[in-house]
Amino acid sequence: MQYFIVAYGKGWGYHGSENRGNAQFALLPLLEQQQHAASPQPAAAAAVPASTPRRLIDSTSRLWDVRLENVTIPAQETTYLCRDFEVPNPETKVHITEWKVILENPRHVHHMVIYACSQPPASPRQLYSCLSMDPACVTFYVLWAPGADHLMVPAEAGIALGGDSGINWVALQIHYTNPRKQEGLVDNSGFQMTVTTALRQYDMGILTLGSLDFLIPPGEPSYTSQPNLCPSTCTGRLQRPVTLLQAGFHMHTLGRTMRTQWFRDGQELPPLAARRAFDFNFQGATFIDASRNVFLPGDELVTTCTWNATSRNTTTRVGESTFDEMCFNFVTYYPHEPSLDMCTSVNSVSTVLGGPPMAFCSSLAQIRQWEVALRSRNLSVMQATFTSLMSTGALVGSVQRNSTPYTPICSTAVASPPPTGPAVASPPPPSPVVASPPPPSPVLASPPPPEVKEPPPLSPSPLSRPNPPSPKLLKSPPAPPKQKSPPPKPRSPPKPRSPPRPPSPRRQSPSRRH
16 A cells, blocks of 8 residues: 655645645556466465464565454444454564554544553453453554554564563554444454564564643644653663654644653753644654664653644543544654553642652553542542552652753854965866866867966966966967968067967968059
């Protein structure tokens, strides 16, 4: 599948919210590939379920499809559907080295996520509603949103499954949006992944940043969330530096701009990543500069989102529906740190219980514990949940350290003027007219006319050089030896700057007969 974006009708430089669109096309394979696909396959191969590798790529790699099959999209605005998958060869560790999206209904698939499960489901299911995930299946492993199509991981890392990775089951979640409540839509979307037994050096992970509690007032053309801090009290738990690969910004249809700032030892660094013109339909990854992608324990990250709510007449909240909003940055990195899947500040803790700002340094499952307690509206339940989360280290204080703001450094140097003086005579040699012998041009191989003098080897300025002879004079200089008879009493002697063609004896002979 290939994405295309279009804009039309207002000139080549048009960028706006009208007269534009996007489409996805299936590019046809080569003829021999079509013929191979149409050829009969062995019955055993056709019977292989989608949860196992289907095709052998080489001696160590296979393709594995994780997708829904013949699902009828419900005729309702928002639906979350899931399916459980056992990983291929669960007793052996493998790495996912590449994934590609399988997308059949791009207008109705809002996003897709593969969650890693820390324990097998009690009863694996082919299809079930999953607005809230099972607490055992909440670690983000693979994510897709409109605008992305595939991911090929670096050669030194992979997404770990099976064996000692502890991940033997995954759950595919697809968020369908059907605002017109169309009926009869059938879908088979999901992912096709390449898995290999040739393990890479590092396991990869996803660190989730962003805000979990905000309210967007209606009619606001530019509403910015409170900056959300991933504090040093969380990142200080990292056992070693990690390499950041890409940022995956995610908002919904009101999103306009998003950025993540980076702080270290009291100094703000260049931004981790930013989207100055967010578009829900084009949420592809923002790759992080490889020259500065090493994140150190104790570094801090601050994520900020801005929305345009002029189209709304009611308050917009955080939520799962397409018509709610989100503010997340999914940062892909390695090596994976299992204890730090999510790093985000939460205002609701200090708002309800008082005290300093707090942040979650844990997983989505522990954040859900707090959300359940918050919805109970029972103060004693919230206090007990708070105490439990603090004791496990999932909830920590979140106060940003004072830092010097980052100031972009733009080069003020201008191009140096051409050198003058002695630099004119330094190599490479000057133009052929003034170069010392041997001259580079064949035209100057003959001795120069007497009136042309060679300039001094070093001149204070190009303007101080004698004027070179006319090109036409060089092509046909007067040659006295070739004249058969001198002209009789020329009116004036020839000068260095005579006309291009000096008078010849033949043209002067008629004047003598007169």
